[in-house]
Amino acid sequence: MKLHEYQAKELLAEYGVPVPAGSIATTPEEAAEAAAGIGGAVVVKAQAHTGARGKAGGVKVANSAEEAGTIAQEILGMNLVTNQTGPSGLPVNSVLIEEAIEIDRELYLSVAIDGSAAMPVIIASQEGGMDIEEVAAQRPEAILREYIDPAAGFQGFQARALAFGLGLTGDLNRPATSLIESLAKAFMESDGSIAEINPVVVTKDGRLLAADAKFSIDDSAMFRQKSLDEKRDRTQEAEKELEAQDAGIQNYIKLDGNIGCLVNGAGLAMSTLDAIKMAGGDAANFLDIGTANSPEAVVSALRIIGTDPDVEAVLVNIFGGLARTDIIAQGVIDAKNQGLIPQPTVIRLAGSNVNEGNELLDKSGLELVRADGFAQAAQAAVDAIS
């Protein structure tokens, strides 16, 4: 689950990370008021679950409270389209009003999970404010790493190594180690999946501040992160994906094509997308029905697919394990009978209870394209459109 910048900063500040003076506003009036409270020049920052907000016009400087109100008026209600949002963009319902800072240096700091090491890793670089993946690819020596060993927890010497490595010596050394330790603690205690402060800035008046912040929580840990769960902003999630969530389907992602897919298992679902592509088509979505073992769950999933105006054909590709193919078959029959998937429908069943599943389809009398292998199924779905 993603947090907004202002939420990430609130969380980090609770752990002692210094952030710029700022407050959140949902109306131009509140924005002007917040700017007046801060005094001097402020930055008005669109709050939406995407980076690259500046380029999209979502971040602007205001030199007065009045101007802050005017800018907030422009930004609030925007649909922010960036290279990370897809063409539909994301709505902006709030703006963060922050003191404008005079920047001396910009640094990079983040925490992520390193699956190979099976540990979180703190990543730091003197090259902040830039595309860190680019830096990592071009100049790997510019990237510092410290792992958090669960046997001991993050240690002071690691924070010091990073602080010295970032060139934060002298009076900045202690604030820097403290900031890094606070970030690590926030990540561990919040079940973070990614926490990024980019940039950490050294201001001209010698302060160290988290100028921007991203924080994502491990979706699997939300059950024990109730207070963070309350910060969820559903306006930042695609409508269809929310619908899928409400139907209990965790893994639904809207894509740009026109073949709606219902598959079990993430690997098979990805491969189905690959097979569709190889057959010359494009999937309208990724949907992993998982082990959902009731016809109702299948019907809910197919309703989401069937009502997607982009979908011109439906492909059901199931290899039963824990999921039983007869239950899936029943769900498809029910959805067809309820008119939820009027589109041409290709179905391929294999695995557990496949005979029972196929028998149900045989008996249903419904017009369904049946496929044996899943490459054939993908081809059939593409053919059904063209």
Next chain:
Amino acid sequence: MKLHEYQAKELLAEYGVPVPAGSIATTPEEAAEAAAGIGGAVVVKAQAHTGARGKAGGVKVANSAEEAGTIAQEILGMNLVTNQTGPSGLPVNSVLIEEAIEIDRELYLSVAIDGSAAMPVIIASQEGGMDIEEVAAQRPEAILREYIDPAAGFQGFQARALAFGLGLTGDLNRPATSLIESLAKAFMESDGSIAEINPVVVTKDGRLLAADAKFSIDDSAMFRQKSLDEKRDRTQEAEKELEAQDAGIQNYIKLDGNIGCLVNGAGLAMSTLDAIKMAGGDAANFLDIGTANSPEAVVSALRIIGTDPDVEAVLVNIFGGLARTDIIAQGVIDAKNQGLIPQPTVIRLAGSNVNEGNELLDKSGLELVRADGFAQAAQAAVDAIS
């Protein structure tokens, strides 16, 4: 640092360990009031840093508030002498007034540090309320152990294994696992050195309660356990030991003999006691001056020894490493000159700066028995008395 029973119970209760209803009283009036508040029969328990309080008359049942007051009157101000206190006993300045419980079963539960395993270990036994060392020696299979691996922390399965092993099944199983998890958490977060609930009782009305509790904190961790440090009760520590603490000497223990010892290093100090015993004498104290590197620290230590009325001779046994023998020698000379150790004094110096140290002694013109080996030094100290 030891906590009183009532402090240990307060701490455990904060972590969710169920304890009997009770409150602390320092006067008979408070005791009667507390008993009235609880209602029915109560137990009046002397609060002193020792076990075996019952046998010494420090724990009594009162059937009314009035009786509780009368009993508190008897117990408060007692000097409680048990097999753990030494002959001088410990003063009782407060009593814990607790609901009287009807006991169905008594169990044993504790946490301690296992040095070999380098982990804390939870120890449990169905044989509560008894001498657990006896049980461990006679019937080791009656002792259950679960180690706390710092890489993962104490786990639910371990609490379940202990709860089932204690015979706490059915409705008692969940409260039992919860109690055990709470105890482990309290121990880890408080830098416990020993935490013992003996007995854990199952009451006749089916409750699980910590009927008694001991809790000691790692002295080396007091710097980060400030709130527990505030619970220190100096009345429970021997006057001389407090004096030594105030002088910055961590390791002073009053013993029963008449030869006052000043030694550096715990091992050498113990061996000096051994050597005195073998020479036919008895040490009046254990005092490890450690690496105290100033004549003033030595003077303070010798003042404590010299003013002990039991001390008839003083033995200074120093093998310098980090501690420098010349500094120790100067301290001894100063103490002698200030009349702080009028007793016959044997001194043996070896190790760092020993030539300088011996030279100082030579030049001092003081009457000091000089010894070379420390067995000889011990013999000389014994001879000085007889």
Next chain:
Amino acid sequence: MSLLLDENSKVVIQGFGSAGQREAIICRDYGTSVVAGVTPGKGGQEIEGFPIRNTVQEAVDEFNANVSLIFVPAPFAADAILEAVGAQIPVIICITENIPVLDMMRVKRVLTTSDSILIGPNCPGVINVGAHARAGIMPVDVYTEGNVGVISRSGTLVYEAVDQLTKVGVGQSGSIGVGGDPIIGTNQAQALALLEDDPNTAAVVLIGEIGGTAEQEAAEFIKTMSKPVVAFIAGATAPPGRRMGHAGAIIAGAAGTAEAKQSALREAGAHVVENPGDIGSTMLNVLKNQGLA
């Protein structure tokens, strides 16, 4: 036990709810010795003919359980794995998905000083076809006995690969589903090492996914292998930056792309399949070319 299970495997099932019971029955019907189920508080009961115990240790003490198959719900699954580790179960297979990543981090740290092997979590389990030993959730009727081993991060793609192999007449020694989570007990390279050592396995199908660097590590091991490997990487057409079910499938840097993985595997000598429908036929050709089929 190169294939982790054999005729001597005695399986205890942790989390004996509906899925656990159903799979216990399928395992037993397949010929596997399922000796007990563990559900705290239900110790002493018998469910579907399986004795239930409160702890894994009891199942070890009473029934010599040496394999644990875990269906415990995600919030308690790490505890269940550690219980199996504590009871010194040599092979632990965790089916549960959505275990918090930081829980698995702690489990892995404990495993660094344990002799237990963990497969999963979020995996379909392990099957040894010749030994009729199944500790997992895979459909059994797609398997036929033979000499190809299958390793995959994805469960359903194990079944898919096995099905294709069976349909082209190539039997399997067994399969190991290593799991789709960012932190797993046994990675692809380690699973390859098991099959390289397995006398009943002559060739290996390796199914990877976009994200992470596990396939590159596997490629390093493939360079040292004597047995041929057919490999497929799922997610070649996935849009970057979206999480598609498996957290491991987040494309993080260039190493995570299908192209990078395919090329590492090709360089290591693996036969890389681009169309997921071609796994079975490619393996058949490889076996024929090497005189193994």
Next chain:
Amino acid sequence: MSLLLDENSKVVIQGFGSAGQREAIICRDYGTSVVAGVTPGKGGQEIEGFPIRNTVQEAVDEFNANVSLIFVPAPFAADAILEAVGAQIPVIICITENIPVLDMMRVKRVLTTSDSILIGPNCPGVINVGAHARAGIMPVDVYTEGNVGVISRSGTLVYEAVDQLTKVGVGQSGSIGVGGDPIIGTNQAQALALLEDDPNTAAVVLIGEIGGTAEQEAAEFIKTMSKPVVAFIAGATAPPGRRMGHAGAIIAGAAGTAEAKQSALREAGAHVVENPGDIGSTMLNVLKNQGLA
């Protein structure tokens, strides 16, 4: 490096305060290569002729430090040990006393998966007399070169034993002070194994204390040793239940008593000394009887 230090040892000192500086000079005067001090924030300075760095890693990168000697105050000492472990220093010697027990527990857990050897904490360090390599706080002038190794939980008793040996004309290969805390990096049995393997050591003095079971573990190892061991247990006359400086000296159960330890050592074939003044003379006799002196 059976004696942990040799002519190639390059010592970095963590915590370059007054004690660190003083001992650095004594080490250098003795002939030991002390390559740097580490004090965060003072990197780049030079103190008493020693270059100071901000981190241990810098001392490793610049000066090839391969031994760390730690004087960092107790609240930060575990962090300092872990810094040395992180920089892959092979031999880490921690002098600091009063480190919280739970801190040391975490350090030991990290060490289970590291190749670093930790000596201490709360110890006098290690000296290799023949190599003039000293990483510790022991007075050097009591040592004479020879073939007896000394192992002790107590620091001052190392000096005492060495002094007695020197006075009876028995030289030393070196000494290892394992430390007096309940949780230490290297126990007596492990230190004995180092001396058993050391070609310059012909016999060993082992000095234990009441409390714990480390001497019983040492006794088990002594059964397998080819070299004679003279042993002394401090605290035979200590009153039970009082903590005398070393937490290890809490008498916990019968195993912790001096009698239990002495009898375990005797059964293992060690020559047990009862009077602490007899260590040197007993060793001299043992060496004579075995034709080693």
